Amino acid sequence: MSEEQKNRLQAQLWAICNYLRGKMSGDEFRDYILGFIFYKFLSEQLYLIAEKTLEADGIDYAKIDDSDPDMAALIEAVREEAVDALGYHLAPGQLFRNVVARIEADADAFVLGDVQAVLNDIEKSSRGEESEDDFVHLFEDMDLSSSKLGKTPDVRNTVVKEILRQLSKIDFRMDEVEADVLGDSYEYLISNFASSGGKKAGEFYTPQRVSEILSRIVSLGKTELKSVYDPTCGSGSLLLRVSRHVQKVGRYYGQEFNRTTFNLARMNMILHKVHYKDFDIKQDDTLENPQHREQRFEAIVANPPFSLDWSANPLHLNDDRFSSFGRLAPKTKADMAFIQHMLFQLADNGTAAVVVPHGVLFRGAAEGHIRQHIIREMNALDAVIGLPQNLFFGTGIPTAILVFKKCRKDSEHVLFIDASRDFAKGKNQNTLRSADVRKIIDTLDTRSSIDKYSHLASLDEIRENDYNLNIPRYVDTFEEEDAIDLMAVQAERAEIEQTIAGLNEQMAGYLREIGYVS
Structure with missing residues (x-):
């Protein structure tokens, strides 16, 4: 990723932050914005694991129906790989891309409860695993029922949908060697939140x-x-x-x-x-x-x-x-x-x-x-x-x-x-x-x-x-002032006085010419 692309990514992320500016204080909307970015990141990471796991089966994990019993074995296989490699799991329907797809398909979709459940399930998927300490209560500051996001559930639902929709337009480029770019951009946001x-x-x-x-x-x-x-x-x-x-x-x-x-x-x-x-x-x-x-x-x-x-x-x-x-x-x-x-x-x-x-x-x-x-x-x-x-x-x-x-x-x-x-x-x-x-x-x-x-x-x-x-x-930083050259100062002063006297003489001559003085 070029520096220009990196800067564009950071600008896109900060623009989403500006969407919440004015709705709540910086330290409050920080937690929501960074949390949603993190959710998308986790989702994309898991999708990469699922692709590798199901490559031989030729099945797209994102298109699997969670409720299909014939798919349960494949979902479990992805879960085992994901928990070992990443420490957590997401079902197909919980993927960021699928949540956004529901939002795009139905303008009136109410996803507030579903998104909150997804965040909770990410934490739950690590319970009893070696990764539990690193995921427990990780999303506890993202309370989607909080009035900070809006006075009514409908308002909060609209806000969350817009954030997810805007994030979906940003390519995190998960398969690149320079995957640290997203991490750097995350730190860029943290820095911006700190400075303000x-x-x-x-x-x-x-x-x-x-x-x-x-x-x-x-x-x-x-x-x-x-x-x-x-x-x-x-x-x-x-x-x-x-x-x-x-x-x-x-x-x-x-x-x-x-x-x-x-x-x-x-x-x-x-x-x-x-x-x-x-x-x-x-x-x-x-x-x-x-x-x-x-x-x-x-x-x-x-x-x-x-x-x-x-x-x-x-x-x-x-x-x-x-x-x-x-x-x-x-x-x-x-x-x-x-x-x-x-x-x-x-x-x-x-x-x-x-x-x-x-x-x-x-x-x-x-x-x-x-x-x-x-x-x-x-x-x-x-x-x-x-x-x-x-x-x-x-x-x-x-x-x-x-x-x-x-x-x-x-x-x-x-x-x-x-x-x-x-x-x-x-x-x-x-x-x-x-x-x-x-x-x-x-x-x-x-x-x-x-x-x-x-x-x-x-x-x-x-x-x-x-x-x-x-x-x-221990470190003497005192700077001595240059010694004053009195003769040079006096010479400069005499030159200035001579110039002023010449100007006065010219002015007096001009005034005599116009008859202002005799």
């Missing part, structure tokens, strides 16, 4: 360029990763971004507290054709109830909610994640708690990269104690990267990326990078450019000291700064 979603948007989406930096950091020097983990995975886009920088990711792990966003992450994984056996996304509070405690991960990426409240329950001092530090992060600022959690889950050969607010670099008390322990006792801090302000949805604060490794090659230094001045200014939000990302990664890879951009600080230097990581302490 206001303050809460950052809860489920990390800006693409920031995701790229994090994913390239954890994959530097590697062609394969056994595992990648995001303890606050949002829509899962950050996890998926890592796969673009290595040839293979063995397994994806993530945890997300928000139920709706958790469903979005699972859909996103499946839409990017990550097999249900190759991802493990859990829903719960990561700090209070971690779901992957026994695993250790080769790559960890995270953009946790900034300065989130958490329990800071003293009982956590008995938790292996926090006990060695002797202190807990403040109740009103869980940033360090997330870092402690990530360090606990990090494999000895792994790399972790996390976005933090600048306060994490220099705040004292318990946070200062934890920061000192990480640097002095664990020697796990590898780099500090300052980012421009106003990059994230819903907040304009400047942020930084902290890079951690348990077994560091350069164990005597920490690299500081000040990339805060390299960005493209936007009306509502600033963005990093490709060159800005490349400069950060190249500097990190070579661990170079660049005037007014980066500095390789010794551990002694950090200790002398009392473990304060505020970037200006």
